[in-house]
Amino acid sequence: MSKTALVWFRNDLRLSDNDALSWAVDEGYHILPFFHLEEGESLPTGGATKWWLHFALEDFSSQISDLGGQLIIGNPELTCDEALKSVIKKYSIEAVLWNRSYEPEHIKRDTRIKAYLKNQDIHAESFNSNLLFDPTKVTNKSGTPFKVFTPFWKSLKENEICPAPELDLGSISWAKAIAPLSVADLNLLPKIKWGTGFYDAWQPTRSGAMEQVDSFLPERASAYPEQRDRPDLEGTSKLSPYLHFGQIGPRELLTKFRATGDPKVESGVSRQLFWREFANHLLYHFNWTPTKPLYEKYADFPWEEDPTLVKAWQQGQTGYPMVDAAMRELWTTGWMHNRARMIVGSFLVKHLLQPWQEGAAWFWDTLVDANLANNTFGWQWVAGCGADGAPYFRVFNPITQGQKFDVTGGYVRKWCPELKDLPLKYLHCPWEATPLELTAAGVTLGKDYPHPVIEHPDGRKKALDAFAKWKDMS
DNA sequence: TAGCTCGTTGGACAA
DNA sequence: TTTGTCCAACGAGCT
Numbered sequence: 349m350s351k352t353a354l355v356w357f358r359n360d361l362r363l364s365d366n367d368a369l370s371w372a373v374d375e376g377y378h379i380l381p382f383f384h385l386e387e388g389e390s391l392p393t394g395g396a397t398k399w400w401l402h403f404a405l406e407d408f409s410s411q412i413s414d415l416g417g418q419l420i421i422g423n424p425e426l427t428c429d430e431a432l433k434s435v436i437k438k439y440s441i442e443a444v445l446w447n448r449s450y451e452p453e454h455i456k457r458d459t460r461i462k463a464y465l466k467n468q469d470i471h472a473e474s475f476n477s478n479l480l481f482d483p484t485k486v487t488n489k490s491g492t493p494f495k496v497f498t499p500f501w502k503s504l505k506e507n508e509i510c511p512a513p514e515l516d517l518g519s520i521s522w523a524k525a526i527a528p529l530s531v532a533d534l535n536l537l538p539k540i541k542w543g544t545g546f547y548d549a550w551q552p553t554r555s556g557a558m559e560q561v562d563s564f565l566p567e568r569a570s571a572y573p574e575q576r577d578r579p580d581l582e583g584t585s586k587l588s589p590y591l592h593f594g595q596i597g598p599r600e601l602l603t604k605f606r607a608t609g610d611p612k613v614e615s616g617v618s619r620q621l622f623w624r625e626f627a628n629h630l631l632y633h634f635n636w637t638p639t640k641p642l643y644e645k646y647a648d649f650p651w652e653e654d655p656t657l658v659k660a661w662q663q664g665q666t667g668y669p670m671v672d673a674a675m676r677e678l679w680t681t682g683w684m685h686n687r688a689r690m691i692v693g694s695f696l697v698k699h700l701l702q703p704w705q706e707g708a709a710w711f712w713d714t715l716v717d718a719n720l721a722n723n724t725f726g727w728q729w730v731a732g733c734g735a736d737g738a739p740y741f742r743v744f745n746p747i748t749q750g751q752k753f754d755v756t757g758g759y760v761r762k763w764c765p766e767l768k769d770l771p772l773k774y775l776h777c778p779w780e781a782t783p784l785e786l787t788a789a790g791v792t793l794g795k796d797y798p799h800p801v802i803e804h805p806d807g808r809k810k811a812l813d814a815f816a817k818w819k820d821m822s
Numbered sequence: 823t824a825g826c827t828c829g830t831t832g833g834a835c836a837a
Numbered sequence: 838t839t840t841g842t843c844c845a846a847c848g849a850g851c852t
Contacts (some may be wrong), residue, residue, distance in 0.1 A: 488850065496829065496849050577831075623830085690831065729831095741844060742832050749832090808833085826852085837841085 352523045353377035353443040353471075354436060357419075358386070358454075358594075360447045360478055361408040362554065363517055365597030367475035368445035370513035373520050380439055380523040381412055384422030384431045385534050390453070391638070391720075394713040395538055396682040400552045402536035404593045407553035409531060417522030421529040429461060436470065439523060443471035447478050447594075450628050451720050452635040480509050480598050480625055483632040493633035495642075495735045500629065501622050512599040545680035550589070550716065557590035561601070566608045573616040579674070579685035580758035585617065586683065588717035591624065598624070627725035630735055637734065638724045639705065646733035649818050651703040658706050660801050661696050664763070667800035669776050670750030671695050673763035680763075682716035687753050693730035694744035699807030701814055704731035740815040743808045750776035766796045 353372040360366060361383075372379055383405065387393060393401075409419040422431030435441070444465055448458070458474065465472035476482040481504060487493060494500035550556065564585045568575075575583030590596045598621055605618045634642050641647055660666050664675035674688035684692070689711075696707045704727040711727075712718045728734025732742075754760055757775040761768040767778060769789040774781040779793060779800065786793065793799055802810070 490850080492849095494849085498829065499850055619830090687831075694832095736829070736849095738832080739829095739844095739846065741846085744831095745833060824852100826850105828849090828851105829847105833844085835842090835844105837839105 351377055351442045352380055352439055353445060354380045354382050354441045356444060356446040357381055357383045358446065358449060359592065360594035361404050362594055362597055363411060364515065365477065365512040365600040366447065367477040367513055368447045370515045371475065372443065372445050373515060377443060378521050378523040379417065380420060380441065380525055381417060382420045382422065382435055384428050385424045386428060394718045396714050396716045397718050398536040399538060399546055400589055400593060400716045402531060403552040404595060405531045411554060415517055415520060418525045418527050420525055420527050421531060421534065423529060424534055428457060432461065439525065441470060446474050448474045448476055450483055450632040477597060478594060479628055480602065480621065483629040486629055494629065497626050497736050500626050501619065504622060509599060509602060512597060543680065546682050549681040549683065554595050557596040560587055560590065561604060565604060566610060569608065569613045569617050570610050573612055577687045577753050578755065579688050580754045580756045584686060592717045592719045624722065627721040630725055631721040637728060638720055641733035642728055642735055643733060650814050652701040654702065657700045657801060658702055661700065662710055665798050667798040668746040669760040669764050669767055670746050670754060673760045676763040678714050682714060689726060690730060691744050691746055691749045693727060695746055697731045698743045698811035699802055701810055704728065741812060743811050745804060747777050747804060767791060
């Protein structure tokens, strides 16, 4: 028997916990692994995403080579459909397998391709390997999609997770192939020197993922409920980019979490995987949410558009140390602490009254874990126009949030080094220091570090007034 | 079906 | 300094 199956890898760059691959191996196919760079029709691949993808693909490709296979990279000048068709023809492919994505554009594309393959009499099958549950099958008791996390979580957490397939990697029979293109041909690395921050912060490989897991379990995972909100500590797992690119699968991860037998890991860490499920569930059922509010009534919210303010926010020059530290962490490392994401998000949409889509677009371009479901859900949550949203009157105070969560001041000192000699008392509100204290710390406000772009009480009032105005309007 | 309870992540102010 | 109370809103989800 010499039939060959193309396994189409997308955001599931792993050989374990992979249903599509396991199915093809179990069925006795020779495996031809294939990847094609997706340039979204409406959403170009973010810069930070490209950086990560370059190394993730190189690593994945070498994992396959080590086993005797060859990852085929589709020609990026072709559309996905064209690239697939040419490979299918060249290698006389008899089956095409992949793991599903539930992003609206991917669903459209995959449906189209599946129809084409069926029409060509090529076996086409997709699997749910990237989520714990298939969002098409999850509903509440009235048969409608969940819109609140807690009932969603309660309904699913006791459910049996379909176990990850067992696959002996040594037993894979790889199709003989010569790759015409290498990962480098995709030109993913940024032309501009972004700095070494990404390289210092990450090891974007499968072994990097495993090291991250090992450093997190079991102690840090157990401390997660107490430390998760502390950006001055290593309180979180930092597994988000690995999960996004599928270098580690959610089932293998959940299995590891549950194996600790620690109730704090279950209620704290495992639960986070269900937030990821929830975000994907919402994206699947409400496919307009990447650009428009979940609830239509918020569509005419009176945002103000001010590119100068957006720029100050992006560059970490708002004059609020907690906000600026976070925005600079993002720019430098491609990642931002979760608590900080809420603070900068609230600041942009409430104090500055800029549309949440602006924030989502910036995150999309700069986060190494940029993920349509999570990004959409997070921004709508913070703007209060989405599922389980923060109520309008919840305006994060960037000063007290800093004092409460960057307890040691280490976060601000790291990312806003111009403030590092300020006493902790003033670190989150440098404008309150006396001129003498500022001089002693070597800070001249307006020169070394900006004055606040808006006074906090004014920002808060602005947000509440805008909401009141919108309510009168509608 | 009507009614009840609940909602990841807060702030401001008073005592 | 810490703790309690109100803010004020509404739909989801369930019984």
